Amino acid sequence: MEKIKVANLYKIFGPNPERAIDLLNHGKTKDEILEETRLSIGVAGVSFYVKSGEILVVMGLSGSGKSTLVRCINRLIEPTAGEIIVNDVDVTTLSAKDLREFRQKNFGMVFQNFALFPHRSVLSNVEYGLEIQKIDKQTRRERSMQALEQVGLKGWEESYPDQLSGGMQQRVGLARALALDADIMLMDEAFSALDPLIRRDMQDELLDLQDKVKKTIVFISHDLDEAIKLGDRIALMKDGVIVQEGTAEEILTNPANDYVAKFVEDVDMTKVITAESVMKKSEVMAYSKTDGPRAALRKMHQAGISTIFVREHKRLVGIVSAENAVEAARRGEKTLDTIIDRNVPTVKPDTPAIELFPLLAESPYPLAVVNDENKLMGVIVKGSLLGAIADSTRGPLNREPLKKTG
């Protein structure tokens, strides 16, 4: 279900901003319009959607319009033109009073500079949103305490914001948004002001939390690593427009244009590429029920490989090497039972490439990529992993082998 749907959204700063929309439609750039009309373009015709329970990361450099965009969604900034449908309501048509109520019920917001109320204790900061909805004290307290517990700040209720570290302050900010029970969270560079280690912790915790609370999140960020980590989908903004939108892997492997390619070129591909995207789909397998050593040898010979995975009832049970198969055949054995090595290293399809290296180094065999039912999805050998990494860092033209094979 689409929770948020934005269509043709414009925000232009200055008097009579409609002029600029015409100029934009005639292909003028942001700078040309500023020169000509003194109007400054914030958002220049953006359309996107966010599905229920999804994290959309809107990413861009400063001045790309991403913060303006997120403020248009709850009309902290009044959009110039366009449609914003949230929970089937067009936010742009709400009266001032209805808008206030809509914000209370639908949006939790977390800010880059925390924006906590310095004169209120941690608990009363978290209670703020409920207080202005005139919810009774008892309920207010219970829900706020629960939110504080969720972000790991139990026991800090009576402290004041200036007594807390940056990371803890932002937990308060997060709790303040969670306490509302609104199903949408708008997070404007929520972790950008934190130092890198704490930022990483907060990202992990947000993901853990998201597993439990299943909010619909619009997360603004200028940090690609953060976007890749958090985003179910990423929208990349430049000069007020979305230049590309898709999953992290889609954007990294198929940049829509030079700008995106440049943006993503510094990404450490070993963290982005997953086992699934570097594995070779293995067609050839031995069956433990029916294949003996000779049949296994024959399959290996035809495929040009020196080891073969063995399956039973569609599940991976182990691996047999050509060497052992030859000896078993010489001994006249009819089954693979004695020579199956059941201690095969396996990885999941979404394991990042960086975790594959040590496994490959330790094991004499290729890595088996298996799904949750232990069904073999593919095989990774050293050569194919290195090749994929090399390809992905070479540039957008040579990315064919990286495309998803599964």
Next chain:
Amino acid sequence: MMEFPENVRIPLGDWVDSGMNWILQTFSEFFDTLGTVILQFMLHVEKFFLWLPWPVLIVGVGILAWRAMGRWWSGVMMAAMLFFMGTLGLWRLGMMTLSLVFSAVIISLAIGIPLGIAMATSNRFEAILKPLLDGMQTMPSFVYLIPALMLFGLGKVPALFATIIYAVPPVIRLTNVGIREVSADVVEAAHAFGSSYWQILFKVQLPLARPTIMVGINQTTMMALAMVVIASMIGARGLGLEVLLAINRIEIGRGFEAGLCIVFMAIIIDRITFAMASRKQYGS
């Protein structure tokens, strides 16, 4: 030397005179009623201060100063100054002055804080009010005595009226500044959670502007005290009148006593209200 041509004259004084006359004739009833109401208020305040047993006030001020400033000897000092006033035989006059200051401050705050809030809300209102406030503060304080005298005659009410006009600008100005200084981030957050104008004002802006507003209250109080002395020229009784009489009769000792009492009163009020303004309200 060249004289300014005599026939180029703007009869501004005449205009003001006729304007005042018109106001007096048209609104005389209004000013009479207003004057009566204010007088009643002032009489009650004065009655209270004159009724207040002196040990209660001295101990009360001592404790207040101690709590506000956080040092016991500050409390003792303030109490001692007040006691000293009594030993000069000026307790009653001092209480009259204090009651006039108190009335003027109460009314100034009742007018000033809402005006300051309005000023912070509307840029246009700020643009109109600012030069007016500048004018009120730069004009010599004696000038206010004239219209006050015309509107209310001699007595306490015009003294109070002149005092308010002189003393109200700081609290208006600093309420405005205090609210405008509240971080835009925090106000935006309040908006994001769906707060109304009044909710933001009372739950966010005013609490955060409180230290600045307290400085405004401190300044307003000090200016009221300064003006009360001058206002004695049009009939406010109290320490100011004592000074005025001493000047007229060239009685240096008498003037010195009353003057010293005014200084002590100023120190007491200033230190206590300033300590309240600068005290940290929350956090570490």
